[in-house]
Amino acid sequence: MKQGIRAEWYFLLGGLLLFGGAFLATQFLNRYLLYILVLMGIYSIATVSLNLTNGYAGLFSLGHAAFMAIGAYTSTLLTFPLALREAYELPMLPAFLGGPNFVWPFFPAICMGGVLASVAALLIGAPVLRLRGHYLSVASLGFVVIVTTLAKTMKGLTRGPMGISAIPSYTNIYWTYLWLLITVYVIWRIVNSRFGRAMMALREDETAAQVLGVYPMKYKLMSFVVGAFFAGVAGGLYAHFTKAIRPFEFSFFLTFQIVVMLILGGMGTTAGPIVGAVSLLTLRYALKPLEEHLKIYGLIEIIYAVLLIVVMLFKPEGLVGQKRGVKKITVGGKSSA
Amino acid sequence: MATILKVEGLWKNFGGLTAVSDYFLELPEGEIYGLIGPNGAGKTTVFNLISGVLKPSKGRILFQGIDITWFRPDQIAALGLTRTFQNLRLFPSLTVEMNLRIAYHTHARSGFLAALLSTPSFFREEKEIGQKVDRILELFEMSDFREEIASSLPYGWQRKLDIARALVCEPQVLLLDEPSAGMNTKEAEDLAVLIRRIHEEFRLTMMVVEHRMPFVMGLASRIQVLDYGSVIAFGTPEEIRNNQKVIEAYLGVGDLIA
Numbered sequence: 001m002k003q004g005i006r007a008e009w010y011f012l013l014g015g016l017l018l019f020g021g022a023f024l025a026t027q028f029l030n031r032y033l034l035y036i037l038v039l040m041g042i043y044s045i046a047t048v049s050l051n052l053t054n055g056y057a058g059l060f061s062l063g064h065a066a067f068m069a070i071g072a073y074t075s076t077l078l079t080f081p082l083a084l085r086e087a088y089e090l091p092m093l094p095a096f097l098g099g100p101n102f103v104w105p106f107f108p109a110i111c112m113g114g115v116l117a118s119v120a121a122l123l124i125g126a127p128v129l130r131l132r133g134h135y136l137s138v139a140s141l142g143f144v145v146i147v148t149t150l151a152k153t154m155k156g157l158t159r160g161p162m163g164i165s166a167i168p169s170y171t172n173i174y175w176t177y178l179w180l181l182i183t184v185y186v187i188w189r190i191v192n193s194r195f196g197r198a199m200m201a202l203r204e205d206e207t208a209a210q211v212l213g214v215y216p217m218k219y220k221l222m223s224f225v226v227g228a229f230f231a232g233v234a235g236g237l238y239a240h241f242t243k244a245i246r247p248f249e250f251s252f253f254l255t256f257q258i259v260v261m262l263i264l265g266g267m268g269t270t271a272g273p274i275v276g277a278v279s280l281l282t283l284r285y286a287l288k289p290l291e292e293h294l295k296i297y298g299l300i301e302i303i304y305a306v307l308l309i310v311v312m313l314f315k316p317e318g319l320v321g322q323k324r325g326v327k328k329i330t331v332g333g334k335s336s337a
Numbered sequence: 338m339a340t341i342l343k344v345e346g347l348w349k350n351f352g353g354l355t356a357v358s359d360y361f362l363e364l365p366e367g368e369i370y371g372l373i374g375p376n377g378a379g380k381t382t383v384f385n386l387i388s389g390v391l392k393p394s395k396g397r398i399l400f401q402g403i404d405i406t407w408f409r410p411d412q413i414a415a416l417g418l419t420r421t422f423q424n425l426r427l428f429p430s431l432t433v434e435m436n437l438r439i440a441y442h443t444h445a446r447s448g449f450l451a452a453l454l455s456t457p458s459f460f461r462e463e464k465e466i467g468q469k470v471d472r473i474l475e476l477f478e479m480s481d482f483r484e485e486i487a488s489s490l491p492y493g494w495q496r497k498l499d500i501a502r503a504l505v506c507e508p509q510v511l512l513l514d515e516p517s518a519g520m521n522t523k524e525a526e527d528l529a530v531l532i533r534r535i536h537e538e539f540r541l542t543m544m545v546v547e548h549r550m551p552f553v554m555g556l557a558s559r560i561q562v563l564d565y566g567s568v569i570a571f572g573t574p575e576e577i578r579n580n581q582k583v584i585e586a587y588l589g590v591g592d593l594i595a
Contacts, residue, residue, distance in 0.1 A: 008455055186453060189452055189454075193459070194447065197438055198442055200435070201439045204428035204431060207426060208426035208428065209428075210390075210409070210411050211388050211389075211390065211410045211411075211419050212419060212439065212442055212502070212503075212506050213442045213506065
């Protein structure tokens with residue numbers, strides 16, 4: 001960002017426009033379209049945060065759904081109405097979280113969900129981020145299995161497979177887009193600082209980054225933890241939006257959708273993840289009538305997968321990504337002498 | 338002159354293979370030393386050991402009096418020792434400018450919050466990095482390539498970028514691993530001039546691994562010859578040129594030559 005302070009003003013202006021648009025949307029759009037807009041916001045938060053780890057730091061993590069689950073269950077448990085806790089066999093809050101007569105307000109509860117997701121990222125990141133490439137992907141996928149299994153079995157906290165319903169409906173278009181703005185802002189700032197540069201350096205060539213003074217573990221963990229925070233936030237928003245969460249919603253399938261959105265939009269770009277999330281959700285809801293009409297359920301998923309293959313074949317850098325590393329002049333390469 | 342880098346009894350075994358045996362070095366501040374030897378003599382392994390990329394099996398490495406034998410490469414870089422790579426390790430899909438900006442990492446101080454909130458101190462530092470990058474680009478006559486993607490540069494420029502990047506790191510000691518590999522004679526000559534210039538301008542201490550004899554002979558004040566992992570000769574370029582052991586290492590023993 002060479003123009004310095006100015007870019008911040010553009011950001012603020014964009015934010016105001018976004019909120020103006022959100023206001024207009026609440027005035028003129030029907031509930032169904034509003035629902036889709038909020039969902040786009042939530043998925044965008046998840047995709048933008050995944051972009052930090054997978055796009056900029058080059059750590060192809062598939063654990064995002066697990067962090068979303070942690071955020072969703074955390075903020076649900078913190079905000080769940082006192083009157084219903086007994087009926088739902090959910091515990092009262094312990095003293096250090098405010099005691100049995102306390103219910104958390106929405107904003108801090110969402111933040112707490114993010115924090116817990118970050119803590120989880122810190123704990124599993126330390127061993128898992130030592131792995132590279134496919135090994136990291138598979139290990140992070142294992143983390144999703146652990147978290148969903150725990151959500152199914154820790155019935156005292158999560159009510160197991162039947163899930164928690166009657167979650168207070170706090171998430172609206174304003175909250176969602178406020179968090180989206182925060183997410184985009186934070187990640188944009190990180191990417192344009194020495195922290196983001198260190199992450200990109202590690203993605204490009206870890207050994208070279210290291211001899212230039214970048215400590216790999218520190219910056220890998222940082223990208224993982226920050227990404228997990230916003231995944232936790234997205235999970236929390238999702239819980240208070242759909243008002244019901246069940247463990248299987250946070251399975252590999254959720255990760256897959258977010259990863260497809262990111263790859264389709266363009267990894268390691270600012271706009272890519274949002275473009276990916278919005279276009280895939282648009283496609284989903286545009287095709288929904290078709291799916292129902294033809295009674296081929298799962299058609300949308302098949303289209304997602306085909307689309308992913310097509311994009312990988314013809315525009316691997318994603319919709320908004322720029323072609324990179326086109327060699328203009330190739331000379332023999334490494335000297336063997 | 339004070340010794341800035343001292344290596345004592347350095348060994349490295351890969352399983353049964355001894356890549357480096359009893360290597361030693363006393364590199365005086367401000368000098369350029371050359372390290373030569375036939376293929377597989379262990380030159381790059383020596384660099385890998387000194388820069389922390391590999392850990393030695395035995396021995397001690399002292400940098401400015403600090404024992405860095407077990408330090409990580411990033412810790413060694415932070416102390417002021419960095420290197421380039423024989424098989425180019427640029428950040429290929431980033432621009433030339435970004436490649437250089439990253440290298441300022443060890444000197445960048447601004448914190449996480451400062452970056453998040455874009456505080457004035459953060460911008461001052463970013464500007465400072467920009468100026469540093471400008472200076473280096475100018476010195477290397479690469480200002481026109483600023484926005485180019487590193488991997489799209491012609492090969493010779495990629496090699497120069499690698500050295501430029503190491504300089505942004507502001508090291509006291511720089512290890513150059515075959516800087517002229519893959520270059521033609523003209524390019525290599527220009528590079529030698531450039532290296533001599535940065536040696537003077539930055540008061541750098543350097544160690545150069547090379548294959549091109551005229552290149553290293555013209556550059557280094559002292560030359561070490563490595564064969565089968567151990568130092569077989571050490572001296573001025575003149576002495577090395579006439580050393581019987583060196584000739585044998587390169588050409589084989591006398592009576593085998595037809």
